[in-house]
Amino acid sequence: MTGAARALVSLAAWRQNLAVARRAARGARVMAAIKADGYGHGLIAAARALSGADAFAVARMDEAVALRNAGFAHRIVLLEGVFSAEQMQAAQSRRLDLVIHDPVQLGLLENGDPRRPVTVWIKVDSGMHRLGFLPEEVPDVIERLQGMRAVAESPALLTHLANADARDEAVTAAQIAAFDRAAQGISGPKSIANSAGLLWYPDCLADWVRPGIMLYGVSPFVGGRAGEEGLQPVMTLTSELIAVKHLRAGDPVGYGGTWCLPDDSRVGVVAIGYGDGYPRHAPSGTPVLVNGRRVPLVGRVSMDMLSVDLGSQGEEQPGDPVTLWGDGLAVEEVAEQAGTIAYELLCCVTSRVPRLYV
Ligand SMILES: *Cc1c(COP(=O)(O)O)cnc(C)c1O
Numbered sequence: 061m062t063g064a065a066r067a068l069v070s071l072a073a074w075r076q077n078l079a080v081a082r083r084a085a086r087g088a089r090v091m092a093a094i095k096a097d098g099y100g101h102g103l104i105a106a107a108r109a110l111s112g113a114d115a116f117a118v119a120r121m122d123e124a125v126a127l128r129n130a131g132f133a134h135r136i137v138l139l140e141g142v143f144s145a146e147q148m149q150a151a152q153s154r155r156l157d158l159v160i161h162d163p164v165q166l167g168l169l170e171n172g173d174p175r176r177p178v179t180v181w182i183k184v185d186s187g188m189h190r191l192g193f194l195p196e197e198v199p200d201v202i203e204r205l206q207g208m209r210a211v212a213e214s215p216a217l218l219t220h221l222a223n224a225d226a227r228d229e230a231v232t233a234a235q236i237a238a239f240d241r242a243a244q245g246i247s248g249p250k251s252i253a254n255s256a257g258l259l260w261y262p263d264c265l266a267d268w269v270r271p272g273i274m275l276y277g278v279s280p281f282v283g284g285r286a287g288e289e290g291l292q293p294v295m296t297l298t299s300e301l302i303a304v305k306h307l308r309a310g311d312p313v314g315y316g317g318t319w320c321l322p323d324d325s326r327v328g329v330v331a332i333g334y335g336d337g338y339p340r341h342a343p344s345g346t347p348v349l350v351n352g353r354r355v356p357l358v359g360r361v362s363m364d365m366l367s368v369d370l371g372s373q374g375e376e377q378p379g380d381p382v383t384l385w386g387d388g389l390a391v392e393e394v395a396e397q398a399g400t401i402a403y404e405l406l407c408c409v410t411s412r413v414p415r416l417y418v
Pocket of ligand 1: 139253254272273280
């Protein structure tokens with residue numbers, strides 16, 4: 061069978077992971093990050109499965125619009141905010157919460173429609189130096205917002221952690237301290253924690269937590285595994301063998317002949333490649349499950365195929381099931397082999413791979 065690549069997406073795992081997040085949040089409200097098409101799992105499916113969350117966070121306007129069009133009435137926080145008067149209007153008419161991180165956005169709020177005030181989240185740059193106002197700029201921002209009729213009262217405050225995934229306590233503690241200083245005397249709700257913060261730093265739970273990757277059943281920690289946190293993988297990327305070849309010791313396999321068989325063996329060809337989002341940089345030796353058995357990837361990953369060494373003995377044949385990651389094979393392990401992070405692998409599964417919700 062061709063076109064065998066499938067991403068099986070487990071709704072039960074999603075709900076279980078949300079329950080793990082909820083427990084760790086200890087009463088803080090949970091904003092589920094479902095940006096980038098629900099980390100590659102499907103935006104609407106993610107919103108449906110995670111509809112028990114108190115809010116959704118997305119990066120861009122089109123994602124927020126898609127959620128409203130699908131009927132979700134949740135709070136939706138636009139993490140990058142708006143960049144034009146048209147977007148401001150779209151945000152107001154759809155009742156989106158807006159992050160502001162730049163003075164330009166203050167101007168857009170100033171000219172907003174006073175009949176539809178929006179909730180504003182001030183992004184504080186507590187040390188990551190990506191988006192946000194510096195802690196010392198926050199009082200001025202608040203003062204400007206106070207006069208604006210398109211802004212609902214009591215802006216919320218959020219910041220983002222740069223090193224929580226590495227369990228880098230010194231950097232994270234300094235970020236939390238910088239945020240707390242900026243937040244002093246401010247009455248609105250506060251939010252610091254991504255998944256790693258939520259699971260590792262009880263100091264940063266605040267009023268809202270913002271888990272992303274853990275909801276998809278992936279450990280947020282460098283070198284970590286989902287099971288250590290009680291998380292279950294949501295996506296299992298599967299395909300099938302489409303050929304099994306008997307080759308001789310010394311035979312090269314794949315483009316460039318970068319890998320040669322050390323012994324006579326059987327090489328299986330799997331119907332999945334970088335055109336499906338499997339990382340081309342995964343080196344020989346990266347684990348793959350064939351009929352549930354771990355075998356090594358060999359040679360370069362092609363656009364539509366990759367090869368595995370099945371060993372000299374065995375009964376595998378075309379049509380046998382293959383798992384690239386997920387149930388039985390941690391996406392974290394494949395990501396480490398490929399020199400990247402699980403976030404990227406999940407987001408990069410291409411649109412030609414059907415998502416099957418089970
Ligand atoms: C993506 C994102 C999150 C979620 O991060 P994870 O590491 O996936 O838990 C939280 N906050 C902001 C601002 C984000 O952009």
